[in-house]
Amino acid sequence: MNYAFLIARQRSGTGALGSVLDKHPDLKYLGEVFHPANVGQDQNYFTFLKEAVIHEPENCLPDRQYELFEAFLEKMAQRHPGKTLIVDVKYRSLHQLDGGWRGLVERPSLLAEAVRRQTPIMHLTRRNALQSFVSGRLAEANKVWHTSASDQIKVVSTVINIRQLSNYIVSTEREIALIEEWTHRYSRLEIFDYADMFDDEGKIQGDLGSRIAKLLGIEDFADRAPAFIKQAPASIEASVENFDLVKRALTGSNFEWMLG
Secondary structure (H helix, E strand, C coil): CCCEEEEEECCHHHHHHHHHHHHCCCCCHHHHHHCHHHHCEECHHHHHHHHHHHHCCCHHHHHHHHHHHHHHHHHHHHHCCCCCEEEEEEEHHHHHCEEEEEECCCCCHHHHHHHHHHCCCCEEECCCCCHHHHHHHHHHHHCCCCCCCHHCCCCCCCCCCCHHHHHHHHHHHHHHHHHHHHCCCCEEEEEEHHHHEEECCEEEEEHHHHHHHHHCCCCCCCCCCCCCCCCCCCCCHHEECCCCHHHHHHHCCCCCHCCC
């Protein structure tokens, strides 16, 4: 069984990248297996965990979680023989496999085990937190998180709460820094940012595709076109109804570049 982790914050482009990965004949993108809203679906870890606990109550204990997670992946591998499984893990789900004790800033068990087992990791960042914040607000307004049909996008602009935006930017910076600290010098790691992910045709950059293919030990990607479209217009100014207020808040700060 082969698997790899795709690690990112929400609204960082994992859906678009995952849809490209899933087209490759040697890969199977499992999506967010730890998403709490997807319990009941076959590709959700907690669906598997519920059945495992019913069968053996001690499977609820925290020190068994990585062992159970690999059992879950074995089950997924049987459904997709010969394929490398791509597990989408958001920053805020990294704790799901932790044992009974862990320090507040200690590396999560999922990452520690990945490094120990030499599991490939793709770390997708979106350093422009203003863009990801706007993307999240538009997704909430449209009640659509991923779409391939433009007619599902009814709301294309939003009013930004400056305090919420400021908190979001600061927490994004801190979380990216923590992930980089936890994976520092790991050899089986590729780091790339949303801003560098797409070419002029809206496809995944050829160089990025080649880097991922090399990391996973597969042939290069023949199809690099995502299945999903972006919800926000290209211009951040067009997406934010109170852009002048946002501009005043960020101008002169370390985050002014996010306006550009």
